[in-house]
Amino acid sequence: MKEVFGNHALFFAFSAVALALVLGIAALVFSIHRQEDVIAVRQKPRIGLMLYGGRDEAGWNRQHAAGVLQAARRVGVDVDIIDHVTFNQARADEALSRLAAEDGGHDFTIATSADFAEAAQMLHDGGSYMDVALPRLDGQGKNCVPYFVRLYQGEYLAGILAGLTTQTGRIGYVASTRNPEVCRSVNAFLLGAQETRPDVRVLVKFAGGWSAPDDEQQAAAELVAEGCDILNSHQDTMNVQAYAAAHGVMFLDYLEPYATSSGLGLATVECRWDMVYEAMLRDYLRGRFRSMYWIGIEDNAVGLGGFSLRVSEEARARVMVEEQRIRENGSVFTGPIYDTDGVLRVADGEMLSDAALIHLDWYAEGVEFP
The missing domain is CATH 3.40.50.2300 (Response regulator)
Structure with a gap:
């Protein structure tokens, strides 16, 4: 190198x-x-x-x-x-x-x-x-x-676990900015949580950037004040996890485990970026790129792992069942899904297409912006 x-x-x-x-x-x-x-x-x-x-x-x-x-x-x-x-x-x-x-x-x-x-x-x-x-x-x-990567699939599994774990029914989510990537993750996380606790709410605050330490921790503090007993994030740093660990709040890891002995981390949304890059580089050497590289659970590139001792065997088993279902049909956005204004966005039995996911700009019913 x-x-x-x-x-x-x-x-x-x-x-x-x-x-x-x-x-x-x-x-x-x-x-x-x-x-x-x-x-x-x-x-x-x-x-x-x-x-x-x-x-x-x-x-x-x-x-x-x-x-x-x-x-x-x-x-x-x-x-x-x-x-x-x-x-x-x-x-x-x-x-x-x-x-x-x-x-x-x-x-x-x-x-x-x-x-x-x-x-x-x-x-x-x-x-x-x-x-x-x-x-x-x-x-x-x-x-x-x-x-x-199809990060939203891992977020859906994290939501399954969070829905099984929350006591207040209110889960905090610190996000960077409003864009389709974040929108997919927040919606998938909510839908997973609703599978295991239908009345759950996901409260979202935006930090305004991918790496904004003060704003991320401030957002985390405000979400805890709103009654959230679990924190998740879609940031490039570990600032939300650091705040949660320091203040006795359960949290989910994104990309890698937060190094702490607090035992408050529930699991990690894992992404195998090396698999994406290897596919890209091999295609380059063969002489032709694909139109797009977007892989997920079906290719073992995304998952939920690193479960803490707080997570029961029953909860892990439920996550594994949902992971297998995604492997078989690939979708976590199956209707009916309504947005925050009550508009039907995905009809009953329909699946949101990749084209729609790429440009996603609405939030599902159950997402709140306190």
């Missing part, structure tokens, strides 16, 4: 046709066909990884760094990392441009935040055709490779 830093002037231009004509060595070139583009890739392509935080930061950044490196080792490619790329547009532009040009340029870069989409598009518009994988499913941008 090589660190990528430096400020010297850089330039990189890559064209499949020109490379084949000039070098005339077809055996040393892989062609990547995505939509109508053909991109020449060297026999040993260079892969970039861009993180907005540190590779060792607990939560999102550490999980993705580890996943990419595991996948890269299995397929036999090297990864160059730029981390601590903030959500500053100029910084993102600089980091992607550097990867496109550094030491002859990278063939493919994984950028682990949807907020880097604008930088990826600017890179393409500026004449660089380096493909950039982004964790967003709308596929915007000619050089975008969309990916994610």
